[in-house]
Amino acid sequence: MSSPDAESMQMIEIHNLKKNFGDNEVLKNIHFNVKKSEVVAIIGPSGSGKSTLLRCVNHLEEPTSGEIYVEGVLLNDKSLKGRAFQRHLNQIRTKVGMVFQQFNLFPHMTALENVMEAPVNVLKETKADAEKTARELLDKVGIAEKADSYPGTLSGGQKQRVAIARALAMNPDVMLFDEATSALDPELVGEVLRVMENLAKEGMTMLVVTHEMGFADRVADRVVFMADGYIVEEGTPAELFRNPKNERTQKFLADVAHADV
């Protein structure tokens, strides 16, 4: 099935997305698109549904209702069942990279093995090819020298950069970042943000849940403010940060500004 707007080069399209956890309505009727090469920052108070929205985009959470299209392909395609649906999901997920707040590196593998794992076992690349790419990617995120280290020996910033390299190794078309720097010591935040900023400059499509307002302001093409399961307001960083229309956005930004001082 292809999407209504397949012509317009949308990377991600979300229509009428709802997600409940039991009685708790976490996402309430979300409409939302991401264009190719666009960098979208999602901000909002804790519990507003940012992570849930992001996790719906690669089906780590199953939407209660609504449609999500990734590159024009319906993600939650109800006509597919069982193994066929798993294959469908796996195929889409190879094109959607995800970076988690808690890194989720595989602790029983070295940094290099972490990066090679999915290319070898999912994309069936040869070990030699996968290793070559993996070393290039580790170099790109600035930790070539840690290739043979186990995650347990790495700092948070190094772990997160390995995790980014691991996602990039699948050659994804879009990257999802869920508070990639929130678990880091303050002095390690910069090194990860720089890697993300470089990716954005290279034209990677990115959906970034973040509390780093400076980063959102500098790097994002568009900022989305969420509260209580709704997208309350969206616009360019200039519009949203310097001229917010909605009262809740104004209050949130004021609170964040105070917290920063």
Added chain:
Amino acid sequence: MLDWGTIVHYFPFLLKATLLTLKISLISLLFGFLFGLVAALLKLSPNGLLRLIGGFYVWIIRSTPLLVQLFLIYFGLPQLGIDLGPFMSGVLALALNTGAYNAETIRGGIISVPSGQLEAARSLGMGPALAMRRIVLPQAIRVAIPALGNNFVILIKDTSLVSTITLVELTLTAQRLIGSTYKPFEMYLMAAFLYAILTTTTSVLLGKLETRIAVERR
């Protein structure tokens, strides 16, 4: 006191019988691990029927004595036309028994792996089976190794029960030698000593393995 002449003379016979005990232990260990792994995966399956099968196996084994399980296989099955003989019966009973305990151990190990590991694997396009095999199980088994080792030590000691179905392993050898020497104290003392050697060596080797895994992950 101790008759050292008897001990020196008969020790080699018991040592040789220890080899059979070791063989029974190792084969039961291997199959017990496989049974445990399969049962753990069944118990965690999304399919209700498979969960039921895994649960039934673990429940029936853990709620009945090993000796009864052994007799059921060795004396009971031939009545249905399935005669496995003493060695196969012994190994099967021991493997099924230790397998049920391994199942709970491995299941605990799998559950202890943080959900983020599976999510990371799935987000990379790995299917459920691949993610289980490559990402979750290796971590689960590492966590489970101390408890699995404990199960193995228990298994080694439980092999003495197969002496009741004519397998001439360490315990039955000791019993037979008592029949001709009338020296039960010396014979059982030697048997106990040899069991202790087996179990202690196992524990030490497992301890080494644990340290190596810990070092590898540093």
